[in-house]
Amino acid sequence: MGKGYDDVFTVTKTNHAVKHPGSCSCNLSKQYIGSVSKIDQICSSPVMEEEPKRLDVLPELSEEYSKELEVAVRAVQMACSLCQRVQDTIISNTGSGTNHRQVQSKDDNSPVTVADWSVQAIVSWMLSECLGSQNVSIVAEEDVQNLSKVNASELLEDVVETVNQCLAEAPRFGVQKPKSALSTSDVLEIIGRCNSTGGPTGRFWVLDPVDGTLGFVRGDQYAVALALVEDGEVKLGVIGCPNYPMRKEWLSYHHRYHRIISKLTPPTAETWNKGCVLYAKTGSGKAWMQPLLHANKMFVWPNQAKQVSVSSIDNPALATFCEPVEKANSSHSFTAGLAHSVGLRKQPLRVYSMVKYAAIARGDAEVFMKFARAGYKEKIWDHAAGVTIIQEAGGMVTDAGGVPLDFSKGLYLEGLDRGIVACSGATLHAKIIDAVDASWGSSGL
Secondary structure, X not given: OOOOHHHOOOOOOEOOOOOOOOOOOEOOOOEOOOOOOEOOOOOOOOOOOOOOOOOOOOOOOOOOOHXXXXXXXXXXXXXXXXXHHHHHHHHHHOOOOOOOOOEXXXXXXXXXXXHHHHHHHHHHHHHHHHHOHHHOOEEEOOOHHHHOOHHHHHHHHHHHHHHHHHHOOHHHHOEOOOOOOOOHHHHHXXXXXXXXXXXXXXXEEEEEEEEOHHHHHOOOOOXXXXXXXXXXXXXXXXXXXXXXXXXXXXXXXXXXXXXXXXXXXXXXXXXXXXXXEEEEEOOOOOEEEEEOOOOOOOOOOOOOOEEEOOOOOOOHHHOOEEEOOOHHHOOHHHHHHHHHHHOOOOOOEEOOOOHHHHHHHOOOOOEEEEOOOOOOOOEHHHOHHHHHHHHHOOOEEEEOOOOOOOOOOOOEOOOOOOOEEEEOOHHHHHHHXXXXXXXXXXXXX
């Protein structure tokens, strides 16, 4: 991963599009060179596409879930573009007293932003446009009722404006933009579709519109996470990490330093300096990464995709482990004790959001441990996409008892044994599970 990603790719790709009955307006890839994938019932759009670039590698997608995966990746790309604009606005307004409209507090005092609501609207709209609203059920973090309250009128106004600004650029992502701007009621209706409660049967999407909102408002790491669950099992996962640096050592830098360095060495339009989207389909044995779409560029699948895999390091002394930044949702003292007993000698990499899962899948870290305090319940949207991507990249994710996470119990990971352990390989995973068993009695959790 030491050299730039731009100069390591070569294979061609062909796009075709056919008209989908009704109002759907997606322009998805019809053929993948080197694979047998064919996406039927796809939609057309009058947008112009760039000449396909040559790539070294190309995602080989089997028939099942190929269309859903491509739609999900495009939706996350579009959402990341929106988030970048909102984050830049929040950071530039810091100290000016104008951020009260962009950032507010929920009932549990955690922050919620214009981006959280706007991404939920954009992803809901994109999935409905491309897959048909009757076929889309979404579990998502934010409740539309909170946005409909009288005291949220300014926030709602900003959300509607942000959504329409993003939809104006929909053709860049292969989708026709709406014929007219969406009204307030339109936006509330789209967000309101995200009302599924999950469960053991049927198909539903799981969305965390801005995972790591505190990192987002601070100009630090955050993620947009989307997964598809069918009959209680995750079928695909997509994570967008707009601030993930090309050089992994920058992950440990303070976000203000990173922003200063970025300004001193501004990237060219074609440089993959930071930001990526990772994705995988369950059972494929492969995980992929592509850069965020540059401004004014058209999305052409698979967008310089590169296969990623977990690290081969299994010596604890050489391994890097991640943990949440916030102490409220995780016991740093217990993970520190575990790390010492297992032989992890490096300082922990404390990163906001599902970026921790991305770091392991990319091979930039080897371990993620999270042990919540009593009373805290893990939500499915905080893990569904990341678990799938790590597993298909060659890693392992289980609870602290070594049991795979169960996404069939509704909104929460019910029955979770103590905590979550994600590792690049079986050797490290086994050592951590054993250490948890040996020290849990004195953990106080």
